[in-house]
Amino acid sequence: MALIEIKDLTKVYKSGRSTIRAVDGINLVVEKGDFLVVIGPSGSGKSTLLQLLGCLDKPTSGEIKIDDKEVNRFSDARLAELRQNKLGFIFQSFNLIPTLTARQNVEAAIAKRGKGDKNKALEVLEKVGLAERADHLPSLLSGGEQQRVATARALINDPEIILADEPTGNLDSRTGKEILDILKNLNREKKQTVIIVTHSEYAREFANKVVEMRDGKLQTEKI
Ligand SMILES: Nc1ncnc2c1ncn2[C@@H]1O[C@H](COP(=O)(O)OP(=O)(O)OP(=O)(O)O)[C@@H](O)[C@H]1O
Numbered sequence: 527m528a529l530i531e532i533k534d535l536t537k538v539y540k541s542g543r544s545t546i547r548a549v550d551g552i553n554l555v556v557e558k559g560d561f562l563v564v565i566g567p568s569g570s571g572k573s574t575l576l577q578l579l580g581c582l583d584k585p586t587s588g589e590i591k592i593d594d595k596e597v598n599r600f601s602d603a604r605l606a607e608l609r610q611n612k613l614g615f616i617f618q619s620f621n622l623i624p625t626l627t628a629r630q631n632v633e634a635a636i637a638k639r640g641k642g643d644k645n646k647a648l649e650v651l652e653k654v655g656l657a658e659r660a661d662h663l664p665s666l667l668s669g670g671e672q673q674r675v676a677t678a679r680a681l682i683n684d685p686e687i688i689l690a691d692e693p694t695g696n697l698d699s700r701t702g703k704e705i706l707d708i709l710k711n712l713n714r715e716k717k718q719t720v721i722i723v724t725h726s727e728y729a730r731e732f733a734n735k736v737v738e739m740r741d742g743k744l745q746t747e748k749i
Pocket residue numbers: 539540541546547548566567568569570571572573574575725
């Protein structure tokens with residue numbers, strides 16, 4: 527059984543008279559332990575696809591099955607529970623709270639979740655190699671370090687699936703590769719499934735599966 531199965535997934539945006547098929551009839555299977563990279567130019571629908579996968583938005587039509595369950599049919603409460611227990615999100619802009627240290631940023635996410643131990647903050651910061659800088663404010667951290675804090679924050683619930691939207695978009699390629707290395711290690715060691723959408727070509731080398739997206743459609747698949 528596949529971890530995620532997407533069938534004929536479509537998301538249409540209507541604004542005024544124009545209609546945009548941001549995601550246009552996508553079919554895709556993600557197995558447990560995959561490191562999937564979705565690569566495509568700006569406007570190709572990558573973020574929209576990731577939002578649908580992360581159950582942050584609802585499709586216009588089509589279905590997404592996670593663990594063989596059709597998530598489109600879930601109530602909002604059940605979707606929130608799924609996000610809290612199974613998914614971890616990383617974004618291009620690190621979204622850190624500037625007045626809190628690295629550790630406090632992670633602790634705040636743990637507190638917000640309402641579950642779990644604050645001590646987990648240091649544990650996840652260790653996982654991303656940032657334990658020594660845990661007491662620094664974001665402004666005193668490099669871009670790569672800030673993204674590591676954001677990555678640590680995504681790990682507080684030991685997510686089975688890590689979803690990342692342009693996690694390297696604000697980083698130079700060397701620093702970007704360090705972030706991808708961290709995700710690759712989690713993927714290898716903990717069998718966490720990683721799905722990244724990006725326009726960074728170098729992300730390909732970390733993937734076991736690459737799909738290309740253009741105008742809302744998937745082009746090719748290499749395994
Ligand atoms: N909320 C929205 N309302 C209307 N149109 C939208 C909305 N969100 C996205 N779109 C449109 O859908 C298309 C796909 O957008 P999306 O953000 O998914 O692309 P992307 O591949 O993530 O681009 P980028 O690489 O620039 O982040 C674009 O044409 C965009 O303008």
